[in-house]
Amino acid sequence: MRRLQATYPWHIHSQPRRYFEHFHPYLPVVRTRDPNDCYKSGPILFWAVIVTACRRYAKDETVFQFLVETISADVWAGAAQPPLRLTTINALLLLIAWPLPTIRLMTDPSYIFVGIAVNSCLSIGLQTGKGRHPEFTVPWYQLQTTDEEATYTWAACNLVSQR
Amino acid sequence: MSVINPSLAHHIVLEMLTPSTSVSSYLGCPPTASLFGKTIDSILDGTVPCAVPRGFVLQLETARFSNRLSKAVAACLEEVQGVSHRVVTQMEEEFAKLQRLLYPENSGKVAFLPTIR
Numbered sequence: 001m002r003r004l005q006a007t008y009p010w011h012i013h014s015q016p017r018r019y020f021e022h023f024h025p026y027l028p029v030v031r032t033r034d035p036n037d038c039y040k041s042g043p044i045l046f047w048a049v050i051v052t053a054c055r056r057y058a059k060d061e062t063v064f065q066f067l068v069e070t071i072s073a074d075v076w077a078g079a080a081q082p083p084l085r086l087t088t089i090n091a092l093l094l095l096i097a098w099p100l101p102t103i104r105l106m107t108d109p110s111y112i113f114v115g116i117a118v119n120s121c122l123s124i125g126l127q128t129g130k131g132r133h134p135e136f137t138v139p140w141y142q143l144q145t146t147d148e149e150a151t152y153t154w155a156a157c158n159l160v161s162q163r
Numbered sequence: 164m165s166v167i168n169p170s171l172a173h174h175i176v177l178e179m180l181t182p183s184t185s186v187s188s189y190l191g192c193p194p195t196a197s198l199f200g201k202t203i204d205s206i207l208d209g210t211v212p213c214a215v216p217r218g219f220v221l222q223l224e225t226a227r228f229s230n231r232l233s234k235a236v237a238a239c240l241e242e243v244q245g246v247s248h249r250v251v252t253q254m255e256e257e258f259a260k261l262q263r264l265l266y267p268e269n270s271g272k273v274a275f276l277p278t279i280r
Contacts, residue, residue, distance in 0.1 A: 025218055118198070129202035129211065148213035154202055155215075155223055162226040 019053035027097050029090045029156045031149050042087025044078045047071050048094040055098060068100050072109075079113075084120040086145045089153055092117045096160045114161045121157050126150040199227050221265060228261050 016035040024030065030049060032038045039046040051067040075095060078088045092113045099110055124143050125133040131145035145153075205211045207223060232254055239246045 025216060026222070028216060028219055122198075127198060127200060127202060129205065151202060151206065151211055151213060152215075155206055155219070158199055158203055159222055159226050162230050 015050045015053035018056075019049045022056065023052055023098065027093065027156055027159070029093055029149075029152050031146075031152065042085060042091065044071075044074055045087040045091040045094075047074065048091035051100070052094050052098045055101070068102055071095075072100065075113075079116050082120070083124055083143060084116070085143060086124075086126075086149055086153060089117050089120050089126075089157075093153070093156045093160055096163075097156075110160075114157075118157050118161055121154050126154045126157075129154065199230060203227065224261060224264055228257055231257070 013035065016033075016038070020030075020033060030038065030045065032041060035046065038049065047067065048071065051064070051071050054064045054067060075088075075091060078084070079092065096110045096113045096117070099108065103109065121127055126145075129147060129151045131147045131150040202211075203223060206215050207220060207227070209215075235250055235254065236246055239250055
């Protein structure tokens with residue numbers, strides 16, 4: 001991913017704006033609009049935003065193909081490290097709402113992603129609509145979120161799980 | 164009441180008409196449970212502290228209706244011989260309310276039906 005970022009900076013930097021313009025209104029879980037802040041908070045979420053925007057606005061097909069091949073492994077690796085951070089959950093939600101074009105019915109990971117996202121939300125207490133829980137304030141976990149982020153993510157979890 | 168973008172409303176209707184849990188049904192797995200609770204209700208009621216876009220609220224309303232419908236029909240089919248007409252009537256009333264939310268300026272059934280085809 002770092003190689004991609006170094007090779008196509010102009011392409012990558014134009015995608016977050018397109019995402020927020022055309023995709024974000026349907027699933028407004030990404031509350032940070034600054035691409036740099038988004039990347040710092042969670043690289044997986046950042047690349048999920050990029051690959052989602054590239055679905056319709058890919059200027060270079062090789063970039064999109066590279067993202068599709070790479071992000072799946074990153075997401076699975078991130079999902080295998082509980083407790084999941086909010087950014088990882090949001091990345092899962094984006095890939096559920098706008099699945100990668102390489103999937104087929106029997107290999108669609110959305111169903112598994114939904115289960116991971118919902119249970120991860122429950123494990124860190126996002127179903128309460130509160131982002132701060134004393135039991136998860138250990139700095140090592142870095143699980144503190146705002147109430148707004150918790151509310152949006154939990155609502156989006158319910159939304160995509162009903163599909 | 165603010166009027167939402169027609170394309171967004173159409174997208175929401177399509178979302179509602181999309182067969183829910185299609186993948187899980189095909190695989191023979193139980194559908195993923197939706198936990199529409201207090202937090203979701205506070206969003207729909209407008210009592211949540213943060214501002215929520217109208218389009219997102221409508222999507223949640225649609226998902227909640229779809230969830231209630233699937234649960235009610237599944238419960239009826241499991242416990243009795245079929246779906247009671249009272250349940251059908253109640254769901255139709257809820258769907259009519261949902262229509263009025265989606266198309267506040269055009270809630271007539273005759274005008275609404277061609278839109279979803």
